[in-house]
Amino acid sequence: xxxxxxxxxxxxxxxxxxxxxxxxxxxxxxxxxxxxxxxxxxxxxxxxxxxxxxxxxxxxxxxxxxxxxxxxxxxxxxxxxxxxxxxxxxxxxxxxxxxxxxxxxxxxxxxxxxxxxxxxxxxxxxxxxxxxxxxxxxxxxxxxxxxxxxxxxxxxxxxxxxxxxxxxxxxxxxxxxxxxxxxxxxxxxxxxxxxxxxxxxxxxxxxxxxxxxxxxxxxxxxxxxxxxxxxxxxxxxxxxxxxxxxxxxxxxxxxxxxxxxxxxxxxxxxxxxxxxxxxxxxxxxxxxxxxxxxxxxxxxxxxxxxxxxxxxxxxxxxxxxxxxxxxxxxxxxxxxxxxxxxxxxxxxxxxxxxxxxxxxxxxxxxxxxxxxxxxxxxxxxxxxxxxxxxxxxxxxxxxxxxxxxxxxxxxxxxxxxxxxxxxxxxxxxxxxxxxxxxxxxxxxxxxxxxxxxxxxxxxxxxxxxxxxxxxxxxxxxxxxxxxxxxxxxxxxxxxxxxxxxxxxxxxxxxxxxxxxxxxxxxxxxxxxxxxxxxxxxxxxxxxxxxxxxxxxxxxxxxxxxxxxxx
Ligand code: FAD
Ligand code: SIN
Numbered sequence: 001x002x003x004x005x006x007x008x009x010x011x012x013x014x015x016x017x018x019x020x021x022x023x024x025x026x027x028x029x030x031x032x033x034x035x036x037x038x039x040x041x042x043x044x045x046x047x048x049x050x051x052x053x054x055x056x057x058x059x060x061x062x063x064x065x066x067x068x069x070x071x072x073x074x075x076x077x078x079x080x081x082x083x084x085x086x087x088x089x090x091x092x093x094x095x096x097x098x099x100x101x102x103x104x105x106x107x108x109x110x111x112x113x114x115x116x117x118x119x120x121x122x123x124x125x126x127x128x129x130x131x132x133x134x135x136x137x138x139x140x141x142x143x144x145x146x147x148x149x150x151x152x153x154x155x156x157x158x159x160x161x162x163x164x165x166x167x168x169x170x171x172x173x174x175x176x177x178x179x180x181x182x183x184x185x186x187x188x189x190x191x192x193x194x195x196x197x198x199x200x201x202x203x204x205x206x207x208x209x210x211x212x213x214x215x216x217x218x219x220x221x222x223x224x225x226x227x228x229x230x231x232x233x234x235x236x237x238x239x240x241x242x243x244x245x246x247x248x249x250x251x252x253x254x255x256x257x258x259x260x261x262x263x264x265x266x267x268x269x270x271x272x273x274x275x276x277x278x279x280x281x282x283x284x285x286x287x288x289x290x291x292x293x294x295x296x297x298x299x300x301x302x303x304x305x306x307x308x309x310x311x312x313x314x315x316x317x318x319x320x321x322x323x324x325x326x327x328x329x330x331x332x333x334x335x336x337x338x339x340x341x342x343x344x345x346x347x348x349x350x351x352x353x354x355x356x357x358x359x360x361x362x363x364x365x366x367x368x369x370x371x372x373x374x375x376x377x378x379x380x381x382x383x384x385x386x387x388x389x390x391x392x393x394x395x396x397x398x399x400x401x402x403x404x405x406x407x408x409x410x411x412x413x414x415x416x417x418x419x420x421x422x423x424x425x426x427x428x429x430x431x432x433x434x435x436x437x438x439x440x441x442x443x444x445x446x447x448x449x450x451x452x453x454x455x456x457x458x459x460x461x462x463x464x465x466x467x468x469x470x471x472x473x474x475x476x477x478x479x480x481x482x483x484x485x486x487x488x489x490x491x492x493x494x495x496x497x498x499x500x501x502x503x504x505x506x507x508x509x510x511x512x513x514x515x516x517x518x519x520x521x522x523x524x525x526x527x528x529x530x531x532x533x534x535x536x537x538x539x540x541x542x543x544x545x546x547x548x549x550x551x552x553x554x555x556x557x558x559x560x561x562x563x564x565x566x
Contacts, residue, residue, distance in 0.1 A: 004196050004425065008033040008153075009413055011184050011200035013160045013227065016043035017135075018377025018398040019206030020142035024099065025406040026202075027151035030413065033198055034146070035158040035187050037222050037489070041139045044208045044219055044378060045395070048135025049262035049331070051103075051127040052096075052399075053392040054089030056114050060124040062086050069393060072121045072292045073386025074516035075532055076240070081364060081383035085393070088400040093128050096399065100141035103128050118267030119391035120248075121292035125267075127392045132262055132328045138395065157190040159489050160226065163203065163234040163373065164423055173421075180235045182373035186426050190489050195426035201372055202409040205231060205360060206402070209378040212493075213501045214353035215445075215452035218250050218260045224493040225500030227379035231360040232499065232539050237369045237548070239381040239534045240358030241500070242507035243517045245389055246457050247354035248272075248296040251335065251347065252311035258352050259334055261314055263391050266290050268327060270316045272300070273346060275309055294388045294517045297351040301457045304350075313346035351457060355394060357385040357517065358507065361536065366405025369538075372412075374405040381534075387516025434485045440494050443474050447494075447501050455505055461522045464509045471501050506545045507535045 009030025012019045023032045034040075055065050065086045070077050093114075097103070104115045117127035130137035146152050164184045166177040184199040207227030211219025232238050249265070249272075250258035266272070272281050272289045284299040285291035291299075300312050316324050321343035325332050328342075335342045359381040366374040366382075377398040384397050454467035475498040482495050513527035514520050540546035 004194065005199065006033060006196065007199040007420065009200060009202065010409065011035070011198050011203045012206060013185060013204065014043070014206035014208060014377070014379075015040045015143070015154065016045035016206060016208050016377060016398070017138055017142065017395055018208075018379075018402050019204065020139075020146055021099075021399050022204050022206065022376060022402040022406050023152050024142065024145055024149065025403065026409065027149045029410045030151070032152045033200070034152060034154045035160055035185070035198060036154065036156055037159050037226075039156050040143050040154050042220060042222055043139065044211075044223055045135045046139045047218070047220060047260065048138070048395060049132045049260055050119050050264040050392050051117060051129030051134040052093060052395045053119075053122065053126050053390065054093045054128055054396060055086065055126060056090055056093065056128065057116055057125065060126050064123055065089070065126060068121055068123050069384070069390045070386075072388050072390040074294075074388055074526070075528060076386030076516065076534065078383030078386075084364060084404075085384050085397050085400045088403070089396055092396055092399040092403075095403075096138065096141070099145045101130070101138050102141075103130050117264040118290070119263040120266065120287070120290050120296060121390050122267075127264060127267070129264065132264065132330045134395070155187075155189075158196075159188045159190060159492055160207070160230060161186045161188055161195065161487060161492055163230050163370070164197070164199070165234050165370065167234070168424060169421060179371050181371045182234065183420055183423055185230075188487055188489065188492065195428070195487065197423055197425065199420055199423060201420060202413055203373050204366075204402075204405060204409070205368075205373065205375040205379050206377050207379045209356040210497070210500045211353045211355070213447055213451050213497050213504070214244075214456070215448040216250065216258055216350070217353040218247050218258065219353070224497050225356070226493070226496045227375065228356075228359055228503065229496035229499040231368065231370070231373070231375065232503065234370060234373070235539055236373065237361040237536055237538050238359065238503060239361045239536045240387070240507065241356070241503045242511050242535060243357035243385070243387050244353060244504060245293060245355040245357060245517050246297040246351040248293060248300055248351050249314055249349040250352035251338065252350045253338060254310070256338070258350070261331055261347055261349055262328070263293070265314060265316060265328060265331065268316070268324070269319050270314050271318075272296070272349075273313045273315050274303055274307060275313065280312075292388060293391065297457050298519060300351055311348040311350045314349050315346040316342055317344060317346065355389055357381070357387065357389050358535075362401070362405075364404060365408035366401050367408060374409055376402040376405050387518065428486060431484055431486050434481070436481075437490065439481065440490045443478060444494055444497065447471060447474060447497050451501055451504070455501075455508060457519065459508055459518070459520045461509070461520065464505055464520075467505045468502075468509065471498065471505060474498050475502050503537070503545070507537070510535055510547055
C-alpha cells in the first residue's frame with residue numbers, strides 16, 4: 001500500500017556518493033528518507049573509474065595537493081574550501097573503508113600500501129582506486145551499508161519534482177518570508193504514477209551533474225541537472241555554470257555510446273597521438289598528455305579541427321601488455337567489445353561533457369541560501385573547483401563536504417524539528433495525459449545538439465546568442481506543456497534540462513573573458529582585472545535570471561548563515 005505523505009528528519013535527494021554518505025551519518029541522529037530516480041546504484045558515482053585524490057604517501061604533501069587544485073582552478077578556487085577538502089582527504093578514505101570500500105593495495109616487504117595512480121594536473125601519484133572501477137566499488141559498499149541501517153528508507157523510481165518552500169504555501173506566506181525555507185519536496189512515484197509529499201526540516205540535494213544536456217557525454221541518463229533546476233526555481237543562488245568540464249578521452253564510436261577511458265591511463269604512461277602517430281600534447285603544455293583537462297580537451301579540439309579528423313588516439317602499446325590488463329581490466333574489456341585490443345593498437349578517443357564545476361552555491365557547511373536546504377557533491381558549488389576541477393577531486397569533495405553538511409544539519413535539527421507548516425497536497429487539476437511524447441524526445445535531442453554545437457569546448461558570442469534564442473524557445477514551450485500535462489519522468493527531466501542548459505548559456509554569455517573551462521574566441525584571454533570572481537545568479541520572478549554583480553560569497557566557516565551583498 002503506498003502512502004501520499006512521509007515526514008522524516010532528513011530528506012536526501014539522490015543516492016550517489018554524496019547522498020549515501022550523508023544518509024549514513026545522519027541515520028545516527030534521526031530518520032532518513034533517500035529518494036532516487038532509478039534503482040539506487042544508478043548514478044555518476046557508479047561509473048567513476050580513476051579514483052579519489054588524497055595525500056597518502058610520504059613523498060606527497062597537503063601543500064602540493066592544494067597547489068595542484070588551485071592551479072587547475074585558474075584563479076577561482078576558494079582557498080579555504082580547497083584546504084578543508086585536501087586536509088580531510090586521508091580521513092575520508094579511511095571512512096569509506098570503514099563503510100566497506102575495498103581499495104587496491106600493493107604488498108611489499110615493508111607492508112601493505114595503497115596503490116596510488118596519477119592523473120592530469122597532479123604533481124604526485126595520489127589517486128586511491130579500486131582497479132578501474134572505483135565508483136562501482138564505492139556504490140556497492142555504500143548501498144550495502146545503507147540497506148543494513150534501520151533508520152534509512154530508500155525509495156527507488158522516485159523523481160523529485162520541486163522543493164517545497166513558502167511559494168507552495170500561498171502568496172501571503174511568500175511575501176512574509178524574510179528568507180526562503182525548504183520543507184521537503186514533491187516527488188513523483190514513477191511506478192504508482194502518483195505525486196507524494198516528503199517533508200523534512202533538513203533536505204539535502206545530492207542529485208549530481210548535468211552531462212546529459214550535451215550530445216556526447218560520459219554521464220549516465222540520470223544526469224539531467226534536476227537539482228540545479230529545482231534549487232534555481234526555489235530561489236537559491238547558483239554559480240559558475242559556464243564551467244562545464246569536457247573529459248579529453250571518451251572512447252570514440254560513430255554509432256554507439258561513448259564510455260570513459262580514464263585519465264589514469266595517461267597517468268600510467270599512455271600518450272595522445274594524431275591519426276598519423278604524432279605525439280602532439282608537448283606542443284601545448286609542458287606536462288604533455290598529463291596536462292590539466294581543459295588544456296588537453298582544447299588541444300584535441302584544435303587538432304581535430306585543423307586536420308579535419310574525427311578522433312585522436314590514446315596509445316599504450318609501448319607499455320607491458322600484462323600490466324595494462326591488470327591495472328585497467330574494465331577498460332581493456334570494454335575496448336575489446338568494440339574490436340580494439342588496447343595492448344596492440346591505439347584507442348580512438350574524443351572529448352565528451354563530463355562534469356559541472358558550477359552548481360548550487362553552498363558555504364563551507366553545505367548550506368545553500370535557502371534555510372533548511374543543503375547541497376553536496378556535483379550539484380553543489382562549494383568553491384573547491386573554481387574554473388576547472390582537478391581530476392579525482394570530485395568523489396573526495398562529496399565525502400568531505402557531506403560530512404560538514406551533516407554536522408551542521410544535525411545541530412540545526414534540534415532548533416527546527418517542530419517548525420514544519422501545513423503543506424498542501426500536489427495539485428494537478430486542469431492537467432491531462434498527453435499523447436505528444438514525441439515532443440519530449442525531440443526537444444531533448446535538440447537541446448543536446450544545440451549545447452554541443454554552440455556551447456561546447458570553444459564558444460563565441462554569436463554561437464552563444466543563437467543557443468540562447470533557441471533554448472529559450474524550447475524552455476517556454478516545455479514550461480507551457482508542463483503546466484497543462486500530468487507529470488512524467490521524461491517531462492520532468494526535459495523541463496530541468498531546458499532550465500539548466502539555459503543557465504549554462506546565460507553564464508557563458510555573461511563572462512567576457514576566457515578562463516579555465518570557459519573559452520570564448522571573442523574574448524580569448526584571461527582578464528583578472530574584471531573577472532576574477534564567481535558568476536553568481538538568482539531567479540527573478542519578473543526578468544528571469546538576475547546576476548548578482550556585486551555579490552561575493554563569504555566562504556568562511558561561520559556560525560551564522562553566510563551572506564552575500566546585492
Ligand atoms: P551522482 O553520483 O551522480 O548521484 C546523483 C543521484 O541523484 C543519483 O542517484 C540520481 O538518480 C539521483 N537523482 C538525480 N535527479 C534526481 C531527482 N530529480 N529525483 C531523485 N533522484 C535524483 N570523479 C572522481 O573524483 N574520480 C573519478 O575517477 C571519476 N570518474 C568519473 C567517471 C565517469 C564516467 C563520470 C561520469 C564521472 C566521474 N567522476 C569522477 C565524477 C564523479 O563520479 C561525480 O562527480 C560524483 O560521483 C558525483 O556524485 P554525486 O553523489 O554528487 O552524484
Ligand atoms: C577519470 O578516471 O579520468 C575520471 C576522473 C575524474 O573525472 O575525476
